Amino acid sequence: MDNSSRSINQLVQILSKTPAFSEKGAERFIEWWWKKPKEDRKKFLEEWTDFTDFGFCSRCFYFANEELCHFCRDADRDKEIICLTVSPFTVDIIEKSSDFKGNYFVLGEEVSGHHNVKKIKSIQARLENLKKSIKEDSVKELILATDFTSSGEATAQLVKEIILPLFPALKISRLGRGFHGGDMISYGDPLTIKKALERRE
Ligand SMILES: [Zn+2]
Known part of the structure; x- marks a missing residue:
């Protein structure tokens, strides 16, 4: 050779x-x-x-090239409402498709049927930041924009179980069922995503 x-x-x-x-x-x-x-x-x-120094926002875990991402630095966004996604790319889809003006939070992992210990630990670690934001910004609503798949549902359930007991007054909503069972948000067209946000429940 x-x-x-x-x-x-x-x-x-x-x-x-x-x-x-x-x-x-x-x-x-x-x-x-x-x-x-x-x-x-x-x-x-x-x-x-050029992208070597890029990382994640220290507050919401969206892509950032400074300590905070451009959403978290934007004073015009409504801090009292947070939309939680699994992937930062879902943030981009929601941002392009809707007129959502709140903040975001990126979980980075979703739980599935097996081998969840590491994933749950990583989710728990990130949720520490979310707890801080909910407290500091007196957040009123948390929208769980995880997929309507079994792992998306399990992830939403896990977040609820961790967050709700600490903030019983917080409204935790889910995107409306414009998506059919099994649908993934990343496959949704802009209108479906916009409507799913409006019809959240
Ligand atoms: Zn951020």
């Missing part, structure tokens, strides 16, 4: 450790990469390097 095939194998191994690539996907990416002129490769890497 010459040096270049050794490094290609190494690259496949590195890439297939990321959630974006299967081993086959990593091979396709490397083929594409190999065909690119050197200048384009450099540019691609430089563009990625």
Whole structure:
């Protein structure tokens, strides 16, 4: 095996450790990469390097390049209502589809049938921030925008069980059933999402 095939194998191994690539996907990416002129490769890497310092908002866990994300820094948003999602990308969908002007909270994980201990611990750790926000901002309503799948429902139930006993006066709502059972929010069209927010229950 010459040096270049050794490094290609190494690259496949590195890439297939990321959630974006299967081993086959990593091979396709490397083929594409190999065909690119050197200048384009450099540019691609430089563009990625710009995102090295990015992280999550220390308050709501949305994407941020400062301590707080642009939602949490925006004084015009209604702090008394929080919409909780599992993924930061769901925040983007809701933001694009509706006229929701409250704040967001990103859970980062959802619980499913098995192997939940690590996930529950991570959810509990993030919910510490949510408890703080509910207290400090006198939050009146928490909208649970988790999917209408069994894991989405289980996650919503877990959040309720943790939060409600601490804040009995807090209204905890769920998106309206414009989504049919089993539906995922990320597959919803903008109108369905807008209506589901309006018809929350
Ligand atoms: Zn934030």
